[in-house]
Amino acid sequence: MTPPKHILGTFDEALSSLRNNVLMMAGLAERTLDRAVRGLLQRDDNLAAAAIADDEEIDQLEKQIDKDGIDVLLRFQPVASDLRRVVAAMKLSPNIERIADQATNIARRARKLNKHPALPEVEIIIPIQAHAMVMFKHAIDAFSREDADLGRAVVVRDKDLDYMNKMANRKLTERMAQDPKALRGYLNLIFISRCLERVGDHATNIAEDAVYAAAAEDIRHQPATATG
Amino acid sequence: MVSLIEMPQAPPQQLPRQNQTSLEETEAARVTIDIRGVDFAYGEKQVLSDVTLEIPSQAVTAFIGPSGCGKTTLLRCINRMNDLIENARMTQGTIYLGGTDIHSPQVDVVDLRRRVGMVFQKSNPFPKSIYDNIAYGLRIGGIRKRSQIDEAVEKSLRGAALWEEVKDRLDEGALGLSGGQQQRLCIARALAVEPDVILMDEPCSALDPIATAKIEELIQELKREYTIVIVTHNMQQAGRVSDHTGFFYLGRLIEFGPTSKIFSNPSEKRTEDYITGRFG
Numbered sequence: 001m002t003p004p005k006h007i008l009g010t011f012d013e014a015l016s017s018l019r020n021n022v023l024m025m026a027g028l029a030e031r032t033l034d035r036a037v038r039g040l041l042q043r044d045d046n047l048a049a050a051a052i053a054d055d056e057e058i059d060q061l062e063k064q065i066d067k068d069g070i071d072v073l074l075r076f077q078p079v080a081s082d083l084r085r086v087v088a089a090m091k092l093s094p095n096i097e098r099i100a101d102q103a104t105n106i107a108r109r110a111r112k113l114n115k116h117p118a119l120p121e122v123e124i125i126i127p128i129q130a131h132a133m134v135m136f137k138h139a140i141d142a143f144s145r146e147d148a149d150l151g152r153a154v155v156v157r158d159k160d161l162d163y164m165n166k167m168a169n170r171k172l173t174e175r176m177a178q179d180p181k182a183l184r185g186y187l188n189l190i191f192i193s194r195c196l197e198r199v200g201d202h203a204t205n206i207a208e209d210a211v212y213a214a215a216a217e218d219i220r221h222q223p224a225t226a227t228g
Numbered sequence: 229m230v231s232l233i234e235m236p237q238a239p240p241q242q243l244p245r246q247n248q249t250s251l252e253e254t255e256a257a258r259v260t261i262d263i264r265g266v267d268f269a270y271g272e273k274q275v276l277s278d279v280t281l282e283i284p285s286q287a288v289t290a291f292i293g294p295s296g297c298g299k300t301t302l303l304r305c306i307n308r309m310n311d312l313i314e315n316a317r318m319t320q321g322t323i324y325l326g327g328t329d330i331h332s333p334q335v336d337v338v339d340l341r342r343r344v345g346m347v348f349q350k351s352n353p354f355p356k357s358i359y360d361n362i363a364y365g366l367r368i369g370g371i372r373k374r375s376q377i378d379e380a381v382e383k384s385l386r387g388a389a390l391w392e393e394v395k396d397r398l399d400e401g402a403l404g405l406s407g408g409q410q411q412r413l414c415i416a417r418a419l420a421v422e423p424d425v426i427l428m429d430e431p432c433s434a435l436d437p438i439a440t441a442k443i444e445e446l447i448q449e450l451k452r453e454y455t456i457v458i459v460t461h462n463m464q465q466a467g468r469v470s471d472h473t474g475f476f477y478l479g480r481l482i483e484f485g486p487t488s489k490i491f492s493n494p495s496e497k498r499t500e501d502y503i504t505g506r507f508g
Binding site for chain 2: 005078079081216
């Protein structure tokens with residue numbers, strides 16, 4: 001349910017601007033991650049380069065969100081749900097920025113892999129990327145729609161992503177032993193899997209902040225069963 | 229007849245005692261204010277409906293709400309200041325101070341107003357010296373010994389964080405003090421008669437930010453010994469100084485609870501809408 005407007009119209013405008021910047025930043029990070037992984041899967045260096053170039057704009061948005069958040073706190077001294085929204089926005093943006101950094105790392109490793117013959121094991125990345133991407137999208141949706149249940153569901157999914165990464169590591173390590181000539185390639189894939197696992201961690205942080213903003217509940221550092 | 233202060237021959241200016249006995253003293257350190265089912269009206273106009281809450285002792289409780297919601301009326305009920313207004317009356321309910329009904333015929337309302345001091349929005353020092361402003365209440369209460377009064381004056385002024393600023397000019401007129409100093413003098417005046425409760429009706433609304441900060445700091449000191457109830461329109465002030473907050477609307481208590489909860493995650497939508505500036 002949309003809350004009624006503030007008497008002070010400029011307060012609504014400031015909150016709206018802050019929220020829109022967070023969503024824009026999330027959209028850019030999602031695109032960057034998509035480009036980076038497609039650059040890997042399609043062996044397309046242009047896509048990988050575009051992903052790396054995206055990072056600059058995302059970094060600037062992180063700074064803008066912090067600036068805007070401080071401005072809202074200073075000018076309007078928000079309380080209750082308004083305060084939680086502002087604090088959540090300021091906590092979300094560094095997590096989105098780290099997701100973009102992970103995407104940049106993936107893009108750089110993709111370019112290295114593209115210099116060598118294709119490895120069929122690159123297919124391992126596909127479900128991991130899909131899972132991480134869903135977590136990120138749902139975490140941002142949980143913030144945007146103030147949906148605490150959706151946020152809690154994201155947190156629960158993180159252990160699945162951790163398991164997928166672990167299995168990928170195991171398989172790629174076995175392949176390294178079987179095919180030492182392609183060792184460098186397998187190592188890059190291990191790092192890429194690890195980057196995606198970190199995307200899941202950041203998505204979890206975003207989801208936890210979204211739950212706090214929506215429901216004033218702090219669900220961090222709880223055993224997995226508590227949020228499941 | 230029992231009085232809280234042993235009184236020698238009363239001076240001619242002493243306020244006439246209305247009743248036979250004063251309030252019983254319970255444990256002085258745990259005097260709570262228990263408000264139960266209070267309705268209040270000015271003539272035919274009802275301004276408070278079924279207000280029930282317990283104000284914790286040795287803590288600061290803030291009353292917030294839009295203008296006309298009844299918060300000042302309730303504040304003034306606690307020391308029966310509303311008795312002084314024609315046609316104003318509590319039509320229902322009871323207010324207990326330390327377990328005693330303050331409207332009981334046995335209660336001495338003058339003594340009640342000693343135990344429940346009040347500080348107003350506009351500071352109102354007497355047109356007397358700084359010293360005499362504090363000493364007046366003591367003399368009215370029958371204290372005559374100069375050394376005793378001197379000691380009480382210093383203690384009260386220290387308690388109000390004003391002593392260092394005025395100790396060398398106690399004989400100067402109180403009206404020559406700044407607004408913030410005058411307000412602290414009024415607090416000192418209330419402290420001199422050793423109250424249990426201090427009521428504050430928007431005590432900082434006429435003060436500059438620095439004077440306000442000094443009063444707020446003083447409130448934090450005072451709450452160690454006294455029960456404090458403050459009415460304020462300043463939401464940030466309520467958040468800074470109070471331990472508990474009651475939100476009033478149209479004469480009703482909508483929500484009461486720890487300030488940290490009221491201002492971070494109130495249970496009632498009307499509370500949330502008011503404190504976030506969506507109505508008022």
